[in-house]
Amino acid sequence: MQNFVYLVGTTETRKVAVIDAAWDIEEILNLVAADEMEITYALVTHTHPDHVGSWLHGAHIEGVEELLGKTKAKVVVHKAEAEFLKLLSPSDIIKTESGDKIDVGGVELQLIHTPGHSPGSQCFLIEGLPPGQPGRLIAGDTLFIGSCGRVDIPGSNAEDMYFSLTQKLMRLPDETILFPGHNYAPEMTSTIGEQKRTNPYLQFHSLSVLLAAMGYR
Numbered sequence: 001m002q003n004f005v006y007l008v009g010t011t012e013t014r015k016v017a018v019i020d021a022a023w024d025i026e027e028i029l030n031l032v033a034a035d036e037m038e039i040t041y042a043l044v045t046h047t048h049p050d051h052v053g054s055w056l057h058g059a060h061i062e063g064v065e066e067l068l069g070k071t072k073a074k075v076v077v078h079k080a081e082a083e084f085l086k087l088l089s090p091s092d093i094i095k096t097e098s099g100d101k102i103d104v105g106g107v108e109l110q111l112i113h114t115p116g117h118s119p120g121s122q123c124f125l126i127e128g129l130p131p132g133q134p135g136r137l138i139a140g141d142t143l144f145i146g147s148c149g150r151v152d153i154p155g156s157n158a159e160d161m162y163f164s165l166t167q168k169l170m171r172l173p174d175e176t177i178l179f180p181g182h183n184y185a186p187e188m189t190s191t192i193g194e195q196k197r198t199n200p201y202l203q204f205h206s207l208s209v210l211l212a213a214m215g216y217r
Contacts, residue, residue: 002183003050006138008104008126009037015105017041018073019124019138020051020181022063029070041094041104042067044077045140045181046118047084068092076102078113081120096122112168114142116161117149123169125176134175137192143169143178145185148201151214158214162207170202 005028009016016037018028032039042064044052053063064075065087075088079095096102098113110125121142127135141149142164151158174193196202204210 003181004179004183004188006179007031007037008107008109008124008138010105010107011035011037013105014038015040017043017076017102017104017107017109018067019043020045020140021067022049022051022053025062025066025070028067039067039071039073041102042071042073042075043102043109043124044075044081044085045123045138045142046121047077047081048118048141051140051181052085064088076111078111078120078122080113080115081118098122114139114164114168116151116157116164117141117153118155119157119160121149121164125172134177134191135173136177136179137169137172138179138181139169140181142181143195143199144180144182145178145187145190145195146199147184148199149181158211158216159207162204162210165202170196 005021006019007016014037016032016039018039021028021042074094075092076094076096079097082093082095085093096111100111102109107129112123112125114121114123121140123140123142124138125135148161151161172192176192178190178192
């Protein structure tokens, strides 16, 4: 899968959030401990097993459930997908909506609901840190470098993806740095401006053209 797990926090307060903690929980905890940080939130871009962990073919894939057994973190998930985290207690979950903000020890993350790959897909935008620097967008499986998330799986929707890309992510400043959910390109980061110029899925100027290209019409 080669999907990324991100840590976002500040050494000033020693607080950190982990994003899409589906794999290698012990290594995540070791990295956090080495920096003497505390995980306060587990942010979820969407609830597919490769981003939250689950049961697969009878074998347990470590993920947020294991993380919660070893930390006091709260799981932040869009309300449209909270029901899929059935192994977690409701008291462990914070259900969000687009525009909500989460403060991680002084670092503010804005949640952007970007359905398409899944009903509750959300991206996390960090702006103004350090001051004067470009924003950072952790995009999950909504926007990749040179591609976008699949829309041919249960719960996905091509029309929703089109509007999430064109009406939300493409409206961000060009200098915004993109951190995708999977490593599908030679480079690990890009910018929104570069993706506007080179990503074929951001070149469609109407929904009907995009749907035709994807074989829906």
